[in-house]
Amino acid sequence: MNITVIGLGYLGTTHAVAMAQLGHDVIGIEPNAARVADLEAGRLPFYEPGLQDALTAAIGSARLSFATAHGESSKTAAVHFLCVGTPQSSDSNKADTSYLYSAVEALIPVLSTDAVIAGKSTVPVGTAAELAEHASKLAGHPVHLAWNPEFLREGTALQDSLAPDRIVLGVTDEHSENVLREFYAPITATGTPLLTTDLPTAELVKVAANSFLATKISFINAVAEVAEAAGADAVRLAEAIGLDERIGSKFLRNGVGYGGGCLPKDVRAFIARAEDLGVSSAADFLHDVEAINARRRERVVTLAQQTLGGVSGKRILILGAAFKPDTDDLRESAALDIAKQLDDLGAKVVVHDPMALPALVRQHPQWAGDQDVFAAASGAELVILATEWRQYRELDPFELGTKVGAKNLIDGRNLLDIARWQSAGWHVDALGRNIKNG
Ligand SMILES: NC(=O)c1ccc[n+]([C@@H]2O[C@H](COP(=O)([O-])OP(=O)(O)OC[C@H]3O[C@@H](n4cnc5c(N)ncnc54)[C@H](O)[C@@H]3O)[C@@H](O)[C@H]2O)c1
Structure with missing residues (x-):
């Protein structure tokens, strides 16, 4: 099928590449000319495992091309996927949906009467119906607009796009449903469930899923606060409760909390939308979810101060900049939040990351450490593990111990083998956890 993918960030780029890999003919539309030039040259503008090779292959197969604006070829597209950003507004908790409106307005001149507009961006419930009305008015006829929320996870984005847990289609007309069912046939043929809903349900599915995940993380982090006060071990506790299949062990590891370009803004947008709808008390608990998340980062800073007797002037190495491993996405990263708090207290902060150092150099050059973790550790009096990269799990505490100024570690993700690090001094x-140091 001929399609366009509008907005080539983490979501749009992955969707465009994955759908070309499935055999569709894809035009990616993105106003950022530098990004389009990168993509045309086969350069992925961010790090995502497996995606660079898939991009090269898709360009090679001539199924994927890019442009800064729609041209004649957009007129032949059967589906236009909206993948633009919906960031938090600058002056409130609400999601900024203005990019969606701009994208739809630019689409109208090339929109054929049969083409389906399929929104994939995460939006406040009610956005799709308003967008459909706006587009229909501009087009002078009813447009086919569906909502098809995206559940990919950075770090496993390509695999999640090709073999998702489920496909959700919010539709209001049979034509849109038929076109999208046909479009996703290569995926559903392998057994992936496809659920059709109305528009508001499809929009809400995504925000509800992310709010649930954030709540699960904050739940175990709240338990961790109690465990710290009571002398218990929240890691062992999580193992024990996670074995109950009604609870499950995923997203149940306590640590410095959630971050990234989705969970924080989606939780806030959910709170804001519930307020708009007159049901603010339904989302009241999410204020606590956010507060718990923030407190865990503050806890690391408190521990750092206790360990060093104040952090001012002390060199502290933070392991990890990305909000999670296998990405170079720095949005709302817990590691950088901790870096900022320590910096504000006068610490000399050095941040290391296996993949995100180029992004860090662009955004916070003052913290960027050496690419070599042992060089970055030179003279540090405290090491804080903030992102659970596999490389850090495998780090040799004996060798690292020869580089630092003092062998102090805070494991903010419960990733490391504590006994091994202690045995290295x-x-x-x-x-x-309540760790005894000899
Ligand atoms: N990143 C993820 O893992 C993920 C997963 C699921 C859903 N989402 C949702 O997908 C949406 C996009 O997220 P992202 O992380 O890719 O954001 P992003 O900021 O990385 O990318 C958005 C892109 O849209 C482009 N854009 C803005 N206005 C445009 C327009 N009028 N026409 C064409 N392109 C335009 C921007 O230049 C940018 O490249 C958000 O709603 C997000 O919540 C993201």
Whole structure:
């Protein structure tokens, strides 16, 4: 099928590449000319495992091309996927949906009467119906607009696009449903469930899923606070409750909390939308979810101060900049939040990351450490693990111990083998645990 993918950020780029890999003919539309030039040259503008090779292959197969604006070829597209950003507004918790309106307005001149507009961006419930009305008015006829929320996870984005847990289609007309069912046939043929809903349900599915995940993380982080006060071990506790299949062990590891370009803004947008709809008390608990998340980062800063007797002037190495491993996405990263708090207290902060250092150099050059973790550690009096990269799990505490100024570690993700680090002479703290140092 001929399609366009509008907005080539993390979501749009992955969707465009994955759908070309499935055999569709894809034009990616993105106003950022530098990004389009990169993509045309086969350069992925961010790090995502497996996606660089898939991009190269898709360009090679001539199924994927890019443009800064719609041209004649957009007129032949059967589906236009909206993948533009919906960031938090600058002056409130609400999602900024203005990019969607701009994208739809630019689309109208090339929109054929049969083409389906399929929104994939995460939006406040009610956006799709308003967007459909706006587009229909501009087009002078009813447009086919569907909502098809995206559940990909950065780090496993390509696999999640090709083999998702489920496909959700919010539709109001049979034509849109038929076109999208045909479009996704290569995926549903392998057994992926496809659920059709109305527009508001499809919009809400995504925000509800992310709010649930954030709540699960904050739940175990709240338990970790109690465990710290009571002398219990929240890691062992999570193992025990996670074995109950009604609870499950995923997203149940206590640590410095959630971040990224989705969970924080989606939780806030959910709160804001519930207020608009007159049901603010339904989302009241999410204020606590956010507050718990913020407190865990503050806890690391408190531990750092206790360990060093104040952090001013002290060199502190933070392991990890990305909000999670296998991405170079720095949006709302817990690691950088901790870096900022320590910096504000006068610490000399150095941040290391296996993949996100180029992005860090662009955004916070003052913190960027050496690409070599042992060089970055030179003279540090405290090491804080903030992102659970596999490379850090495999880090040799004996070798690292020869580089630092003092062997103090805070494991903010409960990733490391504490006994091993202690046997290498490190003083170790970890969230939610009561670790005895000899
Ligand atoms: N990143 C993820 O893992 C993920 C997963 C699921 C859903 N989402 C949702 O997908 C949406 C996009 O997220 P993202 O992380 O890719 O954001 P992003 O900021 O990385 O990318 C958005 C892109 O849209 C482009 N854009 C803006 N206005 C445009 C217009 N009028 N026409 C064409 N392009 C335009 C921007 O230049 C940018 O490249 C958000 O709603 C997000 O919540 C993201």
